[in-house]
Amino acid sequence: MPPHLSADRPAAQPPRRGTVDALISQTRWLRGEVDAVRQEAPEDGSDPEGRWQRALCDLALHQLSDLDEHLAQLRDGLPSVPAEPSAGDDPAGPSASPGGSLLSRVGSAEWNLLTDEASWSGELYEILGRAPDASALTLDELPSLVHDEDRPLLTAMVTDCLIDGKPIDGEFRILRADGELRTVHMMGEPVLDADGSTSSMWAVLRDVSELRRTQRAVCETRDSLQRHRHRAQTERRFAVELQEAVLPPWRGPLRFPQQGPGSLDLAARHLPSSTDALIGGDWYDALALPDRDTLLSVGGLTGHGVSVASGMATLIGALRGMAMAGTEPGRLMGWLNQLLDASVQPALGSAVCCRYRPGTRTLSWAQAGHPAPLLFRNGTGRMLAVPDGVLLGATSRAAYGQAEETLEEGDLLLLHTEGLVPRCEGTAAVQRLLDLAPRFGGARTAEDCVRTVVEEFGESEREDDACVLVARVVS
Template sequence: MPSPLFADRPAVRPSERDAVDAMINRARRLRGDLDSVCRAAVVIDEDDPHQRWQRALCELAAHHLDDLGARLGQLREGSPAPAPDTGPAEEEQGGPLSGRAGSAEWNLLDDGVEWSAELYEIFGRDVDAGPLSLDELPTVLVPEDQPLLTSMVTNCLIDGKPMDGEFRIRRPDGRTRTLHAMGEPVLDPEGRTVSLWAVLRDVSALSDSRQLEVRTRDSLHRQDDIARTERRIAVELHQAVLPSPHDSLGPVRGGSGAVMDVAARLLPSRACGPTTGTDWYDAMALPDGRTLLTIGSLSGRGIPAASSMAMVLGALRGMAVAGVEPRALLTHLNQLLQASVQPTLGSALCGLFDPSANLLTWAQAGHPAPLLFRGGSGAPLLPPDGVLLGAVPGIAYGQETVRLLPGDVLLLRTDGPDPAAARGAAPEKLLGLAPRFSRSLTAAECVQTVAEGFGGEDRPVEGSVLVARIAG
């Protein structure tokens, strides 16, 4: 008792054919546009989950468009054309069966069953064996999908709900195919259900693409979760090691009282987000009455960089307490990074201020020189020799000494506040802050001035700044 919706219905009328042809042409143009987008946007790197996800989305969209074109072609012709006879290997890859559709009708009055020729091909069933009855159909499904089919058929025949769902079958050749079933009850003139009509379509390739998209999306989400966790740990480690989360490090006291007011700040960038553990700064009064001033930055990101920073800053503090001079201190840090399990590069500046003589002794390793502001003007100090930490084994570092006066402001920074200075250019913008520094009463006010002028999130790299103001 074929339904008027049976799959093998006549072709559409000429006026309808024109509309279907127009839709087919639009689908073909969309398919071409998709190919162009996928070629331009997806560079396959199997180690990059985001690129794998992009590829999966492109393949899924391509399957949808290919399927749409095939369905429109069937609508125009009235029935699908027979598929060419190909070998099992092609079918295993989704080949000619993928996208094929066949129809079936199960008569509830006389137990008769009608299958279209395409359905025998999809199920891999010999025509001489006849179609499967509703009772036999679950036997070819994978066990976990059998309850789903039973539920769909029951809801359709008893409650009159349209059947719409996917299940997997195992063909006689052992291969598994995913079918999408759409069906409805067929009623007699008195409104009684007399048969179940359905169209079953092989969507194996489409199902595989959906699964690939889900797997790559989940992998990408897991990678993002791991990255966020690592960033949080790195930030917490970084903040735990630095001397203070606030601008002001307070007055650093020497043997005769407060001699130096110190403040510092980390300056994140929009590109890097929150600080990723590469920069450090420190100011510490030493047992011999001198004051340690240091600032630096390491290569890398995340937990490894934060761990290396903690190691370097700990070693630096220990050597300073032991009375090691700045140039020797940098020599030892260079050896430490050379011997590390995870070699890294770093720039650093280390100074010791002696309040009894108002002398700052300092050394640098590939780092911008301090800026000295005095009397409303500023200038960089003449740097001693020094290359990046971890770059060259057995290198010797130079050392310079400068006398500081009451009211002087000394500014130490990493590349972030003024990247041009790291390339050897004069830090004119920072030096232009001299008049404002001369009116500032505390080091924290000077740091705030720097942050207002250079601390915006549009900076290309993160950075940090430390200001020491000599009491007077």
């Protein structure tokens, strides 16, 4: 179809071939870069961020591919109108090239209002699913291909173009003869004759079905990601609130019992993970018991999130209740193991439970797969001998040993959870803590000792949360 002159502006000059070739090269380079980014996104669909990244890249690749093909058409000029197919020709014509080339995606048409004739390019037949030897549809016949819901839109666009001289720029769905529903983007304008009246209307129609499909996928992925983020934020907020409600409310130093010899000066701290999303199940606790004894405990459950924080709350409540009833640490650990083993959501946990008697300065304690308490005395430190004990929830009816240690005035007891020393485990982590003995020797309060631990290990990148509790025997 020859180019048209509108009455209000001259015909545009064709671009220089070298300029378009340069644009094509840049477009193909950019498409390769986007495809490389797409390859880096995970393909298993488990990561919402990855799904979002792949969807956006798919959309960008579709648009860049369209731009590449449009620029190639601009460089090569208008395609020639195909001749009527002969008996030996392929009925699909050249527009049915493999891979869905430009010929099956962009077509043009002109409707002459004076003669009521229509002229279509071969590409438009392919887009609208019409046989190449069929007659082109007039403007009155064109709505017969359009989806019922979109016919008013097409009618309004054509009317505005023919009567008010407005350009056409809109989309509608068509139902092809093969039953396939496609989305077409139509751009056009009226062609005026010498006296300024509309003599015909021309348009370019583009099949944007795949592009819109990809855009819908992007929107759906974006909405899914937003829902995932909102759910994660809500769960995290609830887990944080639950954790803060369960951990002891005291933030400064504490003394149990408040009067009498052999009292404990207490301080503790919870060190959160460097990753805000990881709300773990580590805890510390100190409780004054009815017989003037003091309960000290630290522990943690495996995993993260609301269910773990809820499980932690259950364990602390059970631990406190049994300690108030006078249950000794070894027996108490056995009951905690049974509780965790019988829970609806099985989990593993570790803990240290200590019962301190101020009258004799005796510490009775038990552990379940947990680092032993560290005792600092006269400027040196050591790990207490560990009684038997497996992880909580690891096996039914496990037996837990119990050990005793007599403390002296000025002794300092440090209880901690795994991960207190970042990037160190086992004996290496214990040694790092024991190396603090000289600094603990110069400290006046348990709070000073906790502050030392935080200064040494609190600012490091931490993969998981951790707790530390310090008890100092005072007169």
